[in-house]
Amino acid sequence: MKKIMLVDDKEMSNFIMRKFLEMKVPDCEIYDFTDSEGAFGQIDIIKPDLIFLDLNMPVMSGWDFLRQMATEQKLNKVAIVTSSTSEMDKEESTQYDNIIDFIVKPFAPEQLVSAISRV
């Protein structure tokens, strides 16, 4: 069973993603967080195979989350899920080796399946 972590400050976003995943990838464990700092503290406990990470969040943004992962040498794979269509964000994401996908909302469920199939 693959372990999937959802990190998005909007509860509705996590709800949509959870529903899609339950439909398309039933054989995985899902852990969702609206508080990115709390999520970061759980990484070593849950040991997720993939983290779906939003960028625009209060207190600890997606970029802060990624920088902190790099600092603490956490190698868990990350797929960015953002509402931003900005090329600048996409370019910045190439700086991190553990990012395997850059998904723009709204997404098709198949995009989530594709990301999970690569971990």
Added chain:
Amino acid sequence: MQNNTNIRLAFEAYAQFSGKLMACVNIEDMQGLLVSHLKYLFNYKKVRIAYVKEDVVVLHQVGKDQILVGRGEENILNEFEQNLRSEGIPLALTLENEEKLHAWRFGSMGQGLVLFSVLTEKDEEFLFNHSIMKLLAESLLAKFLQFSLYEALDSNNEKLNQALITVQHQNDEIRALARSQKIELAEKTRDIRAKNEELQNIVKLNAHEVREPLSRIMGLIGLLKHTNSHNGIAELPLIEEAALELDAALKHVILRAETKLKSNLS
């Protein structure tokens, strides 16, 4: 025998004069030398020695009453000197008051002339040696020409110095101009950077803040379609259509802002 002794004395006096002339550093020194030593070379009441070089005339006058160094245009020469200058015919006259005037021209028109005139008392005989007079006149002229040359050199040096100062001044101006342009450029660069930051903020605002709620609506619609639970929601296709239009419009705004940003940077 008496004549030989006189000649020897005259040459000795000339040798001494010549040695002192060598030591003169300006025309005023020469005037002083003439006043103090000319009397050992020959007898006179008054002597005028005029140097003529192109349009410059310098005049020594040595005598019982008058001692001066004149310097100026042709009009400081008197009538017989002007004739002497142009004709070059030596004079030996007895004037109305029985004083005697002797005058010679030495040198050349091109190199420079010296007009040498001697006035003697009416009851006195003018005793002189022509060779010594010629030597004296020519050595005085040579010295005068040497000073003229120095003056010309000084004048040229002064002109060169002025030119150098002008060049340095212009260099300073150019440097100041370059500096002010550098400052202006730095200010413009700062302006552009501030504008770019502003644009970047707009892009972020559009990309994250504005598009985020829309993406949620669209995600929810997508979920409803997949779960086949949209029966009874007749407006759903219309909501979706409007949402798609809004999304397209926002993407367009972001693209435009980014294009402007890139053109500002390049």
